Amino acid sequence: MAMIACAECGKSISDRADACPQCGCPVGNLHRDLPGVQTTQKTSKPLKFLMLLALLAMFAGCIGYSSNRSDHELGGGGWLLLCLFGFASLVILQFVRWWHHG
Numbered sequence: 001m002a003m004i005a006c007a008e009c010g011k012s013i014s015d016r017a018d019a020c021p022q023c024g025c026p027v028g029n030l031h032r033d034l035p036g037v038q039t040t041q042k043t044s045k046p047l048k049f050l051m052l053l054a055l056l057a058m059f060a061g062c063i064g065y066s067s068n069r070s071d072h073e074l075g076g077g078g079w080l081l082l083c084l085f086g087f088a089s090l091v092i093l094q095f096v097r098w099w100h101h102g
């Protein structure tokens with residue numbers, strides 16, 4: 001038999017008891033709602049998605065720029081901008097990731 005702290009009042013009670021004798025809080029809840037380990041994966045997932053988008057924009061811009069440069073003098077500028085935008089986003093996102101992880 002182990003003693004556990006009541007979730008409501010903090011009084012130590014038997015883990016076999018159905019409810020806390022002090023406040024009546026059901027003990028069954030304690031086993032299910034243990035203080036969960038909060039992972040940072042939830043917050044970093046959108047960041048990874050954005051990094052992927054930035055990477056894609058950078059590659060698309062590079063490919064578009066190199067293939068359009070010879071044909072269209074004006075068309076290359078937009079692709080180059082997209083490439084630079086992707087690169088800048090990647091750098092910023094890397095910085096944000098570094099900032100969050102310390």
Ligand SMILES: [Zn+2]
Binds near residue numbers: 008025
């Ligand atoms: Zn209690």
